[in-house]
Amino acid sequence: MGSATFTLVGRVAPDLATGTAIVNTATLAATTSTDPNPDNDSATATVTARSEADFQLTKTAAPEPVTAGGTLTYTLTVVNPGPSLLLAATLTDPLPAGVTLQTVSAPPGWTCTGAVTCTHPAVPVGTHPISIVVLVDPALPGGSVLVNAAILTASTLDPVPGDAEPAVSSTVLAPAAVTATKSVAGSFRPGGVVTYTIALTNSGPGSQPDLAGDELSDVLPAQLALLTANADAGVALADPPSRTVTWNGPLAAGATVTITITARIDALVPTGTPIVNQATFQYDADGDGTPEAAGVSDDPDLPGAADPTTFEVSQETVLEIPALTPPGLLLLALLLAAGTIVRLRRRPA
Ligand SMILES: [Ca+2]
Ligand SMILES: [Ca+2]
Ligand SMILES: [Ca+2]
Incomplete structure (x- = not known):
């Protein structure tokens, strides 16, 4: 009596699902003797397959920071170190509020739908990058943070679960470029009332939220008594004792807010006195x-980029001539013509 042991090593196919039975039967045959019991000449061993891979998901977002109105690319990389294929893989990436999906690019075999779910029946061993491009809402205020978390699941056993990257955060910048012009019109006589018109413009590209504190401040010179302050957006406040006008509010990209200030010239100011005034503003x-x-x-009538707005106190009354609309111009022309006709008719023959 003797025995011999044979050891056979085989590799399990990587695409076997967990629970699949692997049945192996060995049979011994010989010609040298008579076998009294041929029923025990073969043996069967059954093992159950387990699909297993320490799969991971990595995530990046670029650029960082991102500009409001710009595009942001999320790169999600499915890493399958094997040994098994990743069966019934599902990658779910619910996009954060404030972005709009543009495109999804995935390697062959992946099917992506919605915003965004990607599936693959059997992900091969290797790394598989999936690229998601989104448009960042141009109205997002600067300093907003977009948080994006994705989840990768599979029927394949992950012996080290929970090693996916944490959520990736993107900081949104909304740079503003703010300028202000300031014009003056009205009566420049001692005791006259003048109107300052300030146009505060954000030429973008970002929309500026209502920042901390006042966005604009204008302290009138001592020769003026502050009467009123108004604005077509935001909040303009007049503080006559300090002759200070403040304006507070947001400035969307491309928006202009017009602030109107009226003031009375001190009746005792000598003619020829220059009245110099300039507003200051802060922005992001x-x-x-x-x-x-x-x-x-800046006074737009002067060539510099940061000219104070100046007028000279005089006895002349400077009246702002309102711009006429085409019907107004027509009416003026008719009145002038009628006046000419009347004068012609009155001319003695
Ligand atoms: Ca503010
Ligand atoms: Ca800033
Ligand atoms: Ca100027």
Whole structure:
């Protein structure tokens, strides 16, 4: 009596699902003797397959920071180190509020739908990048944070679950470029009332939220008594004792707010006195939601970029001529013509 042991090593096919029975039967045959019991000449061993891979998901977002109105690319990489294929893999990436899906690019074999779910019946061993491009809402205020978390599931056993990357965060910048012009019109006589018109413009690209504190401040010179302050957006406040006008509010990209200030010239100011005035403003040039940039108003009638707005007190009354609409111009022309006709008729023959 003797025995011999044979060891056979086989590799299990990587695409076997967990629970699949692997049945192996060995049979011994010989010609040298008579076998009294041929029923025990073969043996069967059955093992159950387990699909297993320490799969992972990595995630990046670029660029960081991202500009409001710009595009953001999420790269989700499915990593399958094997040994099994990743069966019934599902990658779910619910996009955060404030972005709109543009495109999804995935390697062959993946099917992606919605915003965004990608599936693959059997992910091969290797790395599989999936790229999701989104448009960031141009109205998002600077300093907003977009948080995106994705989940990868599979029927394949993950011996080290929970090693997916944490959610990826993107900081949104909304840089503003703010300028202000300031014009003056009205009566420049001692005791006259003048109107300052300030146009505060954000030429973008970002929309500026209502920043901490006042966005604009204008202290009138001592020769003027502050009467009123108004604005067509935001809040303009007049504080006559300090002759100070403030304006507070958001400035959307491309928006202009017009602030109107009326003031009375001191009746005792000598003619020839120049009245010089300039508003100051703060804005968010780096788009992080806090102000760090400042500027001064410019008189658009002077060639410089930061000219104070100046007029000279005089006895002449300077009246602003209102712009006429085409019907107004027609009416004026008719009145002038009628006046000419009347004068012609009155001319003695
Ligand atoms: Ca503010
Ligand atoms: Ca800032
Ligand atoms: Ca100027």
